[in-house]
Amino acid sequence: MATTTTDIEADIHHAHDDHDHGPEPGLMRWVKTTNHKDIGYLYMWFAFAMLLIGGAMAMVIRAELFTPGLQFVEPQFFNQMTTMHGLIMVFGAIMPAFVGLANIQIPTMVGAPDMALPRMNNWSFWILPFAGAMLLSTMFMEGGGPAFGWTFYAPLSTTFAPDSTDFFIFAIHMLGFSSIMGAINIIATVMNMRASGMKLMDMPLFVWTWFITAFLLIAAMPVLAGAVTMMLTDRNFGTSFFDAAGGGDPVMFQHIFWFFGHPEVYIMILPAFGIVSQIIPTFARKPLFGYSSMVYATASIAILSFVVWAHHMFLTGMPVAGQMYFMYATILISVPTGVKVFNWVTTMWKGSMTFEIPMMWAIAFVILFTVGGLSGLMLGIVPADIQYHDTYFVVAHFHYVLVSGALFSIIAGVYYWLPKWCGRMFNEKLAKIHFWWAVISVNVLFFPMHFLGLAGMPRRIPDYSLQFADFNLIASLGGFAFGLSFLLLAYIVVDCIRNGKRVEEPRVWESAKGLEWTLPTPAPYHTFNDEPSRELILKESSHTGVH
């Protein structure tokens, strides 16, 4: 049986009322579910809720920085805001959103009925709300929440941290546990549930980038667990891993943290590369340029990500030979990354381009991510980094790659696949307004931070000298506008799900390629009951053949 049809699905329903074959009625469906789409949607809603909470904290930060002087919050609370904003956005919003997209999309893109380990998949998600609640609860404890920055360097996080830090530590343990299980599931799904007619080099790029990301997660998250465990024992049981008085070293914490932290950066951007590589061929109406080089570039970035960590620590004390090594290794990453940007541009070159909403976001991603990538190159150079370290230039850099990079790709992916998920089209007029609103305001928000950083404004402070006032005011205005744009996004998505115009076409976008577009719209509850054939897989490849 080559094709998947709703007939088979319907037959099963009629033949015997096996409760495994449709969604369970009632709310318990969401608690017990083993269905990859249900779990994916849970991930996406959780990520969006956390995005709004983390975004509200960013609003507090921008309000405080609107003018010089202290106006709204105490410095200690300001530090809690920057810390929690970072932690929530990284662990609560971006990572779960990508795992959600992986859950919904990967089985449909590799011709599988579901994820390989569906019950464990459920557990990966349901740990998150508990971990998120534990993390947020620290802010209401005596002594306040963590205020040591999202990197929680020792000794700020050990000797000088509030009691609530122990809850933060266990929240990180739980988040890591969830990520590792999610990653194992994705690896097993790609290796074992892929349709037998799909070879590795036939896989869509989103599947490839997530497959590689999953290995990064499995290698990096346990190291983070080890780091917070040492923090825990240093704080409570008298060990001295990070205390020089007992022969340890606070700088060791930074090495261990960034051994996790740098792969983590790529964990948050490789899936974004995958999403954009799906969208651009669709609307350029050309196969993806340089597919195999994309795969090798992704793998190279992943391997390099484990040997460059100390470029985050050029100023914390390191032999010159170490600085040189980490600088050159870091700059090396620009080669595979450049290959990617080149391939996206070349895919669009002489294509029959149209500018539907997902394509606009994807193009914005390519341009703005490149801006963030270039400032990253500047930061990778030791003598330059000595100037920029811990200034707003760094803040501008990582927000360009994480907000107009990772987050924009998530939004692009949601606009691209949402009609497939719910069988309805969003309001394209509003979505266009949303796009321009967000793209303009995100630049008003983050671009001035480059100037602030180059002029010497340090990050993580609630007050600043007068000469920084103008750019901070502009950035804050952009920030408030950008924050509002997410309320519009929420409206567009909810409006689409409830009142959007029905889409019946399996191929929602005219020239979209991929197995997911051969499924009926909206996609059936159980994705593929029968393997798609090799012919179909090759015909639906977005990187070979004609569009």
Next chain:
Amino acid sequence: MQSNEQYYVPSGSYWPMVGSVGMAALLGGFASSLHDNHLGTGIMVLGLGIILFMVFGWMGQVVQESEAGHYNLQVDKSFRIGMGWFIFSEVMFFAAFFGALFYAREFSVPWLNGEGNNFWTGELLWPEFKAAWPLVEMPDPQLYPSPDGLIHAWGIPAINTMLLLASGATLTWAHWALLNNKRDQLIYGMIATIVLGVIFIGFQVAEYGEAYGHLNLKMTSGVYGSTFFMLTGFHGFHVVLGTIMLVVILMRVIRGHFDADNHFGFEAVAWYWHFVDVVWLGLFIYVYWLV
């Protein structure tokens, strides 16, 4: 119907939610108990109970489904991939602590003595301090008192190495028996492995007693004590888990759950046991021996 046979998707389950509640209670309770919240310990114990309940319930359901013949070869392979990469994540967890050990030994302790370009570090912080490994005299002896002695490699640790290596061999002997349908040899091999594991744990407890009771070697004994107890402690914890898992597998063997073709549960636990074995070899070499 055909499509039903091709793929297996398990039914919905409450166990993940039970596990999440248990995990939150265990860790939240633990964190509270660290700050003199007396309710905390109770919540922690309750959470541990919930997790044990979840593990036995969830695994029990999986065993039942397996025995009922629901699982096909594809499910078996997913389990194998899952277990393999889970063990890899465990390797990386231990790698963090080994990394700390090597860093302390090669970098931070010599630097505190002024090695490299750290002359002023040694001069200004603790001028009396002399670097040595294992670190017995701490930079600040008031904060981190010295131990009176160390655990020597060629006593209990060497015996423990032999025990674990032997247990790896007996487990493989049992596996051969399973593959060749020799039921008695399988059971004896499993029992021998478990007994060796339990003796190992017993020796490890005795060693901790010696360290804390007589040698004054504690977690608080500077960075050597920290890495020593972190590494051996987490390893010992894994041996305990592995032994419990072996006991469960032995009971399943006695009930006749496995045959030559179908015994993923046995193999998963065997992989885990060998992983624990390999970690021990790293410990023996770098924590006990090369000091």
